[in-house]
Amino acid sequence: MAINVLVVDDSAVVRQVLREVLGEAPDINVYAAVSDPIFAMQKMQQEWPDVIVLDIEMPRMDGLTFLRQLMSERPTPVIICSSLAEKGAELSLQALAAGAIDIFTKPQLGVKDFLLDAKQQFWNSVRGAASARLTKRAAEPQANKKEITHKPVHADLVSMTSTTDRISVIGTSTGGTQALETILVNLSRTCPGIAVVQHMPEKFTAAFAKRLDSVCEVDVKEAETGDRLIPGRVLIAPGGHHLEIQRSGAQYIAKVFRGPAVNRHCPSVDVLFRSAARAAGRNVTGIIMTGMGDDGARGLLEMRQAGARTIAQDEASCIVFGMPKEAINLGAAKEILSLTQIPAVLEG
Known part of the structure; x- marks a missing residue:
């Protein structure tokens, strides 16, 4: 049975191209493409979609308002189709916090060619969304967030003289932004250093790390080459770059670099996990979490073979x-x- 998709975007060009791109997949059916959430709700009264592809900035009702209403009343898988611009990145992260499960970016110029070139990726995103398990969320999730505005500065100079005995690496994809927040807000500043690969487009990860940092006791930042994995710090792999862990004397440090996609992803969980197996062996814990596909599975096996503690999130x-x-x-x-x-x- 085909996956029924509803496209909601105020651009006639985007609606037309998404109909074309998604319609080429044998298991995907775009049954309607409308210009805003008001028209979407009318279509949904006639037939409820399996997946909604949603723009954020639209007339009459914005995508965030529609998404929050939808997730509080009848949770439905939503893929955000957002601009790569800075404002689009921030709004998309708010959408993920409100319950959207994936982001698909579109450039401000050359949208048609971009979407046609990326159709396989879009097909996979829709298939992953259709298999998602969702629960009702509060209508105003932001109202309950605690914001941490003052944090003590890390004593990096002290950490240089001590051995980092243990570290952790985490790999996740679809649904991972919510899962990571659930985990990280419960960690103390004494937890071992953590490196994370979350499949996310370039330009989004810096805003994602900043948002997590504002609600977590631990320090969260987008990883840069040379960053140390020290207690109370979480490093997020930048979109469009791989992240590896390397040993430097008594310390573990990050290496960030551009490279070809691995398992169709950059950053790739396998790249991070394999580097952790080489650099840390028994001193690392690897955790693979929610996401579509198999990125990270073989890397986690290499970690286990190297003596690491390895964990998978339950179904x-x-x-x-x-x-x-x-x-x-x-x-x-x-x-x-x-x-x-x-x-x-x-926490170790």
């Missing part, structure tokens, strides 16, 4: 049980834990 708490399932099937995960059990592991 019940995953939004998309793809990456963890592949890791479990490979025998890469020593343990299978729920999202609520993972913070205790990361």
Whole structure:
């Protein structure tokens, strides 16, 4: 049975191209493409979609308002189709916090050619969204967020003289932004250093890290080459770049670099996990979480073979049980834990 998709975008060109691009997939059917959420709600009264592809900035009702209403009343998988501009990145992250499960970016110029070139990626995004498990969310999630505005400065100079005994690496994709926030807000500044690959477009990861930093006790930043993995710090791989962990004397440091996609992703979880196996061996914990596909499964197996503690998120708490399932099937995960059990592991 085909996946029924509703496209909501105020650009006639985008609506036409998305109809064309998605319509080429044998298992995807765009049953309607409308210019704003008001028209979308009219279509949804006639037929409820399996997946909604949603723009954010639209007339009459913006995409965020529509998304929050939808997720509080009848949760439905939503892919944000957003501009790569800075404002679009910030609004898209707000949408992910409100319950959207994936972002698909569109340039401000050359939209048609871009979407045609990226059709396979879009097909996979829609398929992943259609398999997502969603629950109702509060209508105003931002109102309950605690904002941490004052943090003590890390004593990096002190950390240089001590050995970093343990670190953790996390890999995630679809649904991961919500899962990561659930975990990181429960960590203290004494937890071992953490490196994260979250599949996310370029220009989005800096805003994502900044947002997490504002609500977490731990320091969260977009990774840069030379950054140390020290207690209380979380490094997020930049979109469009791979992240590796390297040993430097008594320290673990980050290496960030551009390279070809691995398992169709840059950053790739496999790249991070394989580097952790080489650099840290028994001193690292690897965790693979919600996401579509198999990125990270083989890297987690290499970590296990190197003596690391390896964990997969359980099916019940995953939004998309793809990456963890592949890791479990490979025998890469020593343990299978729920999202609520993972913070205790990361605290060491």
